[in-house]
Amino acid sequence: MIKYSLKIPQAIYSGENSLENIKTIVKNSKKIALFTDKGIQGAGLLDNVINQLEGVEVVIFNELPAEPTCDEAQKVIDEFKTSNADFIIAVGGGSVMDIAKLASIAITDDYGVRDLLDNPQIGVKSIKTLMIPTTAGTGSEATPNSIVAVPEKELKVGIVNEAMIPDYVILDAIMIKNLPFKIAAATGVDALAHAIECFTSKKATPFSDMFALESLELIINNIEKACLNPDAMEAKNNMMLAAFYAGVAITASGTTAVHALSYPLGGKYHIPHGVSNAMMLVPVMKFNEPVCRPLLAKAYDRVVKNGRETTEEAKSAWMIEKLGNIVEKLEIPTSLKEYGVDNKDLDVLVESGMNVQRLLVNNMREVTKEDARALYLEIM
Known part of the structure; x- marks a missing residue:
């Protein structure tokens, strides 16, 4: 018999009003880094999340490009490093969640995204994550993968490290109700x-x-x-x-x-x-x-x-x-x-x-x- 295993997020919430679980998930956090993009924010979807974060300091990172390069991802992560946040919430599609997951293992100055391209296993998780997808597609909220483009190779590359499996996931269909x-x-x-x-x-x-x-x-x-x-x-x-x-x-x-x-x-x-x-x-x-x-x-x-x-x-x-x-x-x-x-x-x-x-x-x-x-x- 072959050996096989399965690693998944520790808690997944779904169904009507499942966003209400945010309060319990972040109850011990003092400062939250919220990864998203301007399209999500402009559509008002971020409000659904921020309304659940009363009394908690939130710093928003919304300069996340679609289909990011490794260097664009690094730029966002460098900005995140200065925030001193103790929890990450990602609200968005695959690219947003992928960068948030990278941030959870790249908060150190000992290595960066390009180093992870060469050796993903050097990444060590140092901050917990909650993924709230705004598309029904990428599955990034479940995986240990982060996909970034490498410009000089004109190729997308997957960084795979089990430490990037999210800690929490919320699947609330209200987040995709008005998806184009x-x-x-x-x-x-x-x-x-x-x-x-x-x-x-x-x-x-x-x-x-x-x-x-x-x-x-x-x-x-x-x-x-x-x-x-x-x-x-x-x-x-x-x-x-x-x-x-x-x-x-x-x-x-x-x-x-x-x-x-x-x-x-x-x-x-x-x-x-x-x-x-x-x-x-x-x-x-x-x-x-x-x-x-x-x-x-x-x-x-x-x-x-x-x-x-x-x-x-x-x-x-x-x-x-x-x-x-x-x-x-x-x-x-x-x-x-x-x-x-x-x-x-x-x-x-x-x-x-x-x-x-x-x-x-x-x-x-x-x-x-x-x-x-x-x-x-x-x-x-």
Whole structure:
């Protein structure tokens, strides 16, 4: 028997009015560092959190760029170091939470973000964190991962250290009630990619399978309603849960070639992470299908109630077609041409994608340079 383990946040709160738990979580804190961005603050979402922090000193860090570089992350962390805060709350999407998690292990002057790129394990946690996601997608609230862009490599790189697993998480659907459609769609498909990749990963375990399958079922049966109907609060709550479950699956297993090949698209061309994953999702799953067919059939059995398909081949084909239908229904771009990328960029993309061996080794079917080239060509 193989060995496997699972590490998750120590406390997770969800459901109606779950933001009320903030008071109990921070009751012993004197000064709180609140990580967010100006878009979140401008939308009034931060007020939902600050209203729970009466009597506690709060310092706000809102100069957080979308898709941050390692140096931009370091700049925010350097500012945070001077705050003398004793607790971190992150209110935002993946980038906000990722930088907040980095801050929790980089408060020292002994090392910085670039040092963590080379050796993530030198990071030691020195301050507790609460994650409050404002998208239902990245799963950062559950993972030990922080993704930053490395400019000179034109690539996004994951810093992975178990010390970055958040201490507390609040999943309150009110935080995504008015999320713009494009962001809801892209982040929702990001969570979908997490779930299906982790379930079909070489490193999958009974723990990751449990969370990945539950996430898949929730996403496939809720994502369109949650994105298209601002008042569909039950569907939105289900998506918050699904994104978290998929994040737990990442922690226990790991994503595969979809994410590996999407990272250069974000790092070099600044394509939003969820969009780049949506582009690669169907091509990679079709590529993997011959070796993942039994798993895709099992996923079909979980997510489709009283389904008509009876063979593994048909069930597997249905699952891949469904992934494509979701991307299409949510109007997510599937061609690199929309971002000015063409065949002259192919060699660079292939080289960068093949460098993401941290994830490619998880893929059940080996991806060669020729395979990567063919996969990128499908979305040219």
